[in-house]
Amino acid sequence: MLQPRRSSEDSVSLEDLLPTLLEEGLNIELEVTGASMAPFIRDHDVVVLGPFEPQTLGLGDVVVFQRADQRWILHRVVRLASDRVLIRGDAAVEDDGWILRRDLKARLQRIERYGRRVHLGLGYERAIIAWLSEQGLLAPGLRPLRWLLRRLG
Numbered sequence: 001m002l003q004p005r006r007s008s009e010d011s012v013s014l015e016d017l018l019p020t021l022l023e024e025g026l027n028i029e030l031e032v033t034g035a036s037m038a039p040f041i042r043d044h045d046v047v048v049l050g051p052f053e054p055q056t057l058g059l060g061d062v063v064v065f066q067r068a069d070q071r072w073i074l075h076r077v078v079r080l081a082s083d084r085v086l087i088r089g090d091a092a093v094e095d096d097g098w099i100l101r102r103d104l105k106a107r108l109q110r111i112e113r114y115g116r117r118v119h120l121g122l123g124y125e126r127a128i129i130a131w132l133s134e135q136g137l138l139a140p141g142l143r144p145l146r147w148l149l150r151r152l153g
Helices: 014-022 126-134 136-150
Strands: 002-004 028-032 046-050 063-068 070-080 084-088 097-100 104-113 117-118
Touching: 002 126, 014 028, 014 046, 063 084, 070 117, 084 104, 126 136
Parallel strands: none
Antiparallel strands: 002 028, 028 046, 046 104, 063 070, 063 104, 070 084, 084 097, 104 117
16 A cells, blocks of 8 residues: 655645646655565555556556555556556465556656665566466565565665
């Protein structure tokens, strides 16, 4: 789930803010809450989201969509079709389902953790991560990787 990085008494809801800023071509910086994208995106990481053209999506891209319960979700594209994409969290065992490309609101541009830029999961390896996730091999295989990443800090 996504939360505004800073809030104030006069803050606007994410539902209002996200589409408006993206339509203006601006990037948005938000804090991630939850572990559905661990270990590549962790709870309290800061992400930068930006506008994109739906036809430019690639396998493994991380995108934002709004679920039926109105929550904003940041998950990975694990399969592409002409007008829709299959989405799944990296740590999830089930897909979020097929989402129309036009319903995707933003694409992940950057991840920051403790003030430092994170690159793992955003380069060429994102397609491999997507394939492993779709095959149901990523979530079980993450246990040793999580242990290693915790040891490395």
